[in-house]
Amino acid sequence: MSDDRRLDVLRAIVEDYVQTQEPVGSRVLVERHALGVSPATIRNDMAALEEAGFIAQPHTSAGRVPTDKGYRMFVDRLSTIKPLSSPERRAIQQFLADAVDLDDVVDRSVRLLSQLTQQVAVVQYPSLRRSALRHLELVPVGDTRLLVVIITDTGRVEQRTLELDAPIAEHVVPELRARLNAAVAGRRLVDLPEPLEQMALAFVAEDRPLVHRVVRVVEDTLAEATEERVVMAGASHLARSGTDFSQTIRPVLEALEEQVVLLRLLTEMAEDTAGVTVRIGHENQHAGLAETSFVATGYGGDGEALARIGSLGPTRMDYAGTIASVRAVARYLSRILAG
Amino acid sequence: MSDDRRLDVLRAIVEDYVQTQEPVGSRVLVERHALGVSPATIRNDMAALEEAGFIAQPHTSAGRVPTDKGYRMFVDRLSTIKPLSSPERRAIQQFLADAVDLDDVVDRSVRLLSQLTQQVAVVQYPSLRRSALRHLELVPVGDTRLLVVIITDTGRVEQRTLELDAPIAEHVVPELRARLNAAVAGRRLVDLPEPLEQMALAFVAEDRPLVHRVVRVVEDTLAEATEERVVMAGASHLARSGTDFSQTIRPVLEALEEQVVLLRLLTEMAEDTAGVTVRIGHENQHAGLAETSFVATGYGGDGEALARIGSLGPTRMDYAGTIASVRAVARYLSRILAG
């Protein structure tokens, strides 16, 4: 018995099942793939694969269906990554390049990926904590309110309103603005605390409280992991016809509406920016996602990813194609943000 | 024959059908409602109602189901608005009051409404064109780029990057910022063009090109109807079990993913801010929404609404409850924005 052939059989089963959505039997397997052996032989291999937990049969005498473990093996052994066609690449590049600002870039990316994979796409905004700051702006609003606008080098803009106890002294704002910007410009969040503390010392004692409050807001805003934003598109693909998946659609939609769940999905994956991570079925923590797989990778930043992007679909999805699409969009997205 | 009773019958049919989701027959009708007549009498009325197009029977001998026209009549005659319970009101108020910024307010509103109605909720961001400007900020980025940040009195923030041909003269930015703000502060978009033109004249000729470009960006940004933003929540409610609606779910999800469709949905409704508008089934232009109804109203602004908020569900929805919820959320939302 050849282990090699068994893996071939597994691969063939996955491929056929993904395509037809129906349990695949030994006969059609030899017909559609050049396996060079008879159905009976395949049956023996299938029995072994089932014993090992890679495939299962829904009913006593139906064909076989891959299990999560089977998909896992399939994905791990997946060597052939189909590259996208070059018109496809150009289309992606062009579409992303037309974006006018960060919101637009992210929006286009998520729609694009959803379109390419015909699945749900998820994109995380470039992380604030890992971005560098480009500019801080202070805008007095009325007497006792101060609007703090934070602009990062990825083009992300965050705003916070600050309620003050006492009216703002006129002279403080311009000075604070100048010093703040001098202190933070070009720095990443991680490197911020000390320069900011230093800067605060430069003010006269009576202005300190205000300065400290502003500093705190800036730090809080940048630190809030909660503020990580995630956008999603293509939910309608979940309702693709001809699949019992439509029974499962409710919990999936519910999961996808929870920012928290989306975020965990994206961040619980391996930290290396190079590779593409695949989570299959029950490997996802969330119960509602037990029948879905998620393919994700990082984008932006060198070495350490700025944020992540991924595609979610039924476990019976086209893994090779999805991986290729996710990787491609991530690459062009990184390029846009860097340029 | 009493027309009054016929309307009662129609009302009873709608109420029962909304509750049970099943065609309602003459017998159960007299059992569950105190109509004071026999099933046979009801049958006559039903025949008349069917003749008039208010109800229909799915199969020759099944109960009756309201048509779009029937729902329309029902809604138009709907006098009893059930007010929300006072704990409910308090909960709404509290939940919205906890919001930290505009994004948060809108986000909370849409989730809240979705929760209350157990349907899809849609909220439009306060319109830029109708908002007043609070502040304009100019941030030079590098030598040839200028970031324009626009802040409205509703707390909305828009940003645009401007690519310039020539490096920016240092002295221009502060002056421009000051004059711009003097020109626009507190004004609504509609009233902007002249003051801006006037202001541009105050600059020496060589700075005019830059000034004009900035002015143009501001006007364009505020004018772009495209930039109207709409957020949606509660898509999972579409997949509520026990309804053939799950067959129709795909086109609905597709429609809801199109910002354009959402916007049309919200803006094609009557312009009066006071009332709640209801669109039933085919009254919605979009084909995918033929089996849904949409309940919406305006919020913010006095007299003329700043933006709109609404709830979308199957035509067989609880109109009275939905109308009450939409109205309640809109009211509190307006209050928050005004305060």
Added chain:
DNA sequence: GCATGGCACTCGCCGACCCGGAGTGCTAAT
């Protein structure tokens, strides 16, 4: 003239039944 009771009729739904086909596992032979 409207309401009502009675009655025949129409269908849709459900369970029973049956059959064909696909697929398997096993065994014996190569």
Added chain:
DNA sequence: ATTAGCACTCCGGGTCGGCGAGTGCCATGC
């Protein structure tokens, strides 16, 4: 180790009948 043959299982689809809900109509009563 592979393969052909074969008996067995079981799902899916199709047919059939009976049941029940509901209707429309007619004759009757107030």
